[in-house]
Amino acid sequence: MTSSPWQRRQNAPEPDPMDDAFTLGRRLNALRKSRRMTLAQVSEAIGVAISQLSLIENGKRDAKLSTVQALAKLYGVTLDALLAGPTTKRTQLEIELDGFMRSPLATSRGLPPIRVGPRTPTDVLEAMVALHREVLRLSEQHIATPEEARRANTVLRGQMRDRGNHYGELEAKASELLRAVRHDGGPFTTKDVNALARHLGFEVRHVDDLPHSTRSVIDLRNHRIYLARQASTVGHDQRSVLLQALGHHVLGHTPPADYAEFLAQRVQTNYLAGAITLPEAGVVAMLRAGADARDLDVGDIADAFKVSWETAAHRVTNLTTRHLGFPLHFAKVHETGTVYKAYENDGIVFPMDPTGAIEGQPVCRQWASRQVFERGVAEGEAFHQFTDTPAGTYWDSVRVERTAGGRYSIALGTDFVNAKWFRGRDTRVRTRSTCPDEACCRRPPTDLLAAWGGQVWPSARARTHMMAALPPGAFPGVDETEVYTFLQAHEADG
Structure with missing residues (x-):
C-alpha cells in the first residue's frame, strides 16, 4: 500500500553520524x-x-x-x-x-x-x-478511511491464509527467546515474562496513570516498560500485553508507514506473544496426541498452558494446518452478531462487503457463532454444531467469553470431513444456512411481516466506527501528547 493516502510517517532520516x-x-x-x-x-x-x-x-x-x-x-x-x-x-x-x-x-x-x-x-x-x-x-495528519483500513485487513487476511497462518521466522524467534530464559516447556508464567524483559534489558513498571489510549508504553530512553496495574486492566492477559510490547523491540519495528504496515506489525507481535506463551513443540505434541485419539479439544490446550480459550484457539490455527495438514476457520463474533475478526483456509464463506472485508458484517443467525447466543449457552460452556451452508457443511466448537466490550463467541471449526479429529463431533445440533439469500435470516418471517410491516420506525444505534475515519498519527488511536506527558512525569522515577 505504498500509494495509500493514509498518514505517511516518513520522517527525514536520522542517520548515525559515523555512517552518514x-x-x-x-x-x-x-x-x-x-x-x-x-x-x-x-x-x-x-x-x-x-x-x-x-x-x-x-x-x-x-x-x-x-x-x-x-x-x-x-x-x-x-x-x-x-x-x-x-x-x-x-x-x-x-x-x-x-x-x-x-x-x-x-x-x-x-x-x-x-x-x-x-x-x-x-x-x-x-x-x-x-x-x-x-x-x-x-x-x-493524513488518515485512513474505513474503506482503506478494511482493504488493508483483507489483503493481510489473504496473506495469512496463503501460508496456513504459520510464520516460521516468528516461531524460530520465539524458540530463541525461550532458550535464553531457560524455559522448561510448561506454562509461561508472569515470572518468566519478567525474566525475558530483564534479559532484553528492560525494567517492567506497573502504574496507575498509564495513558488511557494505551495498553503499554515502552520508554526506549530509560529502558522501561510501563503497564497498568492488574486490577485496572480489563480483558487483557498481562503476560500477553507485556510480550506484545517486547515484540515490537525484538522484531525491530519502526513507526509504520501506512495502515497496512500497522496491521502487519500487530499480527507479528501477537503471533510472537502466542508462540512464546504456547511453545510450538508443546502445542504440536498435544495436537498430535489429540488427533491420534480423535479427541482434539482446544480447552485441553488452554488448560495446559494457562491461557484463555480464545488464545489457545488462535494458536491452534497457527499450527494445525502446518503440522497436521487439515484446514480450519476461526471467528470472533460480538453478541450483536457482527464479526470482530475471523480467519479461514477451509473454504467457509464469511459475509463480506464489496471490498472483501468481513469485519463488522452480520453473521447468519444459523451459524454456531450466533446460535450459541440464541440458545442461551452459558459463558465458558462448550457448544458444538454442524452447519450446512452453500459452500459445504462445517463443524464448530464455540465458547462465549466476556470482555470490557461485551460478550463474544469464539468459534474454531473445520469442514465436515475433518470434524472427525475433534471432541464434540458427535453433536446432534445441526442447522441449515442459505445466506446470503435474504430469505435465510435477514428477511422477517411472513407472519411477523404481516403483523408489523409498515407499523414500525426503529432508530438505529449508530456505530461510530462505520463512519469515522481512523485516528491520525504513527500509532492509530494513541494520544501521543498524553504519552509524552506521561513519560515526562515518570522521567525522574528511580
Missing part, C-alpha cells in the same frame, strides 16, 4: 571554518590530500576513522563531541534540509532538491527547512 558522509562532512566543514583554516593548511597538518578533504567535507566520500581522529585532534575536540551533533545553527539547518530532501516523503511528493553551497543564504535554508517540516506535518 554528508552529516559528518558538514560538521568538519563548520569546524574548519570556525578555526579560520584553509583546506591546504589542514592537508599539511594531517597529511591528507586537499582533494580528499574537499570530497569528505562535501559528503561525497566516507572518511576513514584515522582521518576523523586526526581532524578531531587538529580542531581540539573529542571524537565524541565531533560525532555528537551539529556545531552551528547553519550546519544543523544544512543537515536537516539534506535529510528532508533525501527522504521518501520528498520523493513521493516530487519535491526537487536544491544545491546548498557556502553562498546559500541562511534565511533561505531556514525557509526551506520550514517548508519541509510543514509538508511532513500535513502528511502525518
Whole structure:
C-alpha cells in the first residue's frame, strides 16, 4: 500500500553520524571554518590530500576513522563531541534540509532538491527547512478511511491464509527467546515474562496513570516498560500485553508507514506473544496426541498452558494446518452478531462487503457463532454444531467469553470431513444456512411481516466506527501528547 493516502510517517532520516558522509562532512566543514583554516593548511597538518578533504567535507566520500581522529585532534575536540551533533545553527539547518530532501516523503511528493553551497543564504535554508517540516506535518495528519483500513485487513487476511497462518521466522524467534530464559516447556508464567524483559534489558513498571489510549508504553530512553496495574486492566492477559510490547523491540519495528504496515506489525507481535506463551513443540505434541485419539479439544490446550480459550484457539490455527495438514476457520463474533475478526483456509464463506472485508458484517443467525447466543449457552460452556451452508457443511466448537466490550463467541471449526479429529463431533445440533439469500435470516418471517410491516420506525444505534475515519498519527488511536506527558512525569522515577 505504498500509494495509500493514509498518514505517511516518513520522517527525514536520522542517520548515525559515523555512517552518514554528508552529516559528518558538514560538521568538519563548520569546524574548519570556525578555526579560520584553509583546506591546504589542514592537508599539511594531517597529511591528507586537499582533494580528499574537499570530497569528505562535501559528503561525497566516507572518511576513514584515522582521518576523523586526526581532524578531531587538529580542531581540539573529542571524537565524541565531533560525532555528537551539529556545531552551528547553519550546519544543523544544512543537515536537516539534506535529510528532508533525501527522504521518501520528498520523493513521493516530487519535491526537487536544491544545491546548498557556502553562498546559500541562511534565511533561505531556514525557509526551506520550514517548508519541509510543514509538508511532513500535513502528511502525518493524513488518515485512513474505513474503506482503506478494511482493504488493508483483507489483503493481510489473504496473506495469512496463503501460508496456513504459520510464520516460521516468528516461531524460530520465539524458540530463541525461550532458550535464553531457560524455559522448561510448561506454562509461561508472569515470572518468566519478567525474566525475558530483564534479559532484553528492560525494567517492567506497573502504574496507575498509564495513558488511557494505551495498553503499554515502552520508554526506549530509560529502558522501561510501563503497564497498568492488574486490577485496572480489563480483558487483557498481562503476560500477553507485556510480550506484545517486547515484540515490537525484538522484531525491530519502526513507526509504520501506512495502515497496512500497522496491521502487519500487530499480527507479528501477537503471533510472537502466542508462540512464546504456547511453545510450538508443546502445542504440536498435544495436537498430535489429540488427533491420534480423535479427541482434539482446544480447552485441553488452554488448560495446559494457562491461557484463555480464545488464545489457545488462535494458536491452534497457527499450527494445525502446518503440522497436521487439515484446514480450519476461526471467528470472533460480538453478541450483536457482527464479526470482530475471523480467519479461514477451509473454504467457509464469511459475509463480506464489496471490498472483501468481513469485519463488522452480520453473521447468519444459523451459524454456531450466533446460535450459541440464541440458545442461551452459558459463558465458558462448550457448544458444538454442524452447519450446512452453500459452500459445504462445517463443524464448530464455540465458547462465549466476556470482555470490557461485551460478550463474544469464539468459534474454531473445520469442514465436515475433518470434524472427525475433534471432541464434540458427535453433536446432534445441526442447522441449515442459505445466506446470503435474504430469505435465510435477514428477511422477517411472513407472519411477523404481516403483523408489523409498515407499523414500525426503529432508530438505529449508530456505530461510530462505520463512519469515522481512523485516528491520525504513527500509532492509530494513541494520544501521543498524553504519552509524552506521561513519560515526562515518570522521567525522574528511580
